[in-house]
Amino acid sequence: MRASDKTRPWSLADDNDMLRHIEKNHSIEEIAQLLDRPPEDVRRRLSILADEARALFPKDIAAS
Numbered sequence: 001m002r003a004s005d006k007t008r009p010w011s012l013a014d015d016n017d018m019l020r021h022i023e024k025n026h027s028i029e030e031i032a033q034l035l036d037r038p039p040e041d042v043r044r045r046l047s048i049l050a051d052e053a054r055a056l057f058p059k060d061i062a063a064s
Helices: 012-023 028-035 039-056
Strands: none
Touching (some): 012 028, 012 039
16 A cells, blocks of 8 residues: 555645645645645645646636
8 A cells, every 4th residue: 555545635725725835835845744745645636736727727718
């Protein structure tokens, strides 16, 4: 079992905290420490949120 398989599910509060720390230019490692999660989980969750945002706001619409 991977270490990330044991982590708790992401909540809306976790997502908001992660994004707020990104806006403050904290590193992935700093965010992981603040959220008590492995850095690979933070990277994975950020990738998922970015994919979801791209699906909602396609590139041609977001640029206008």
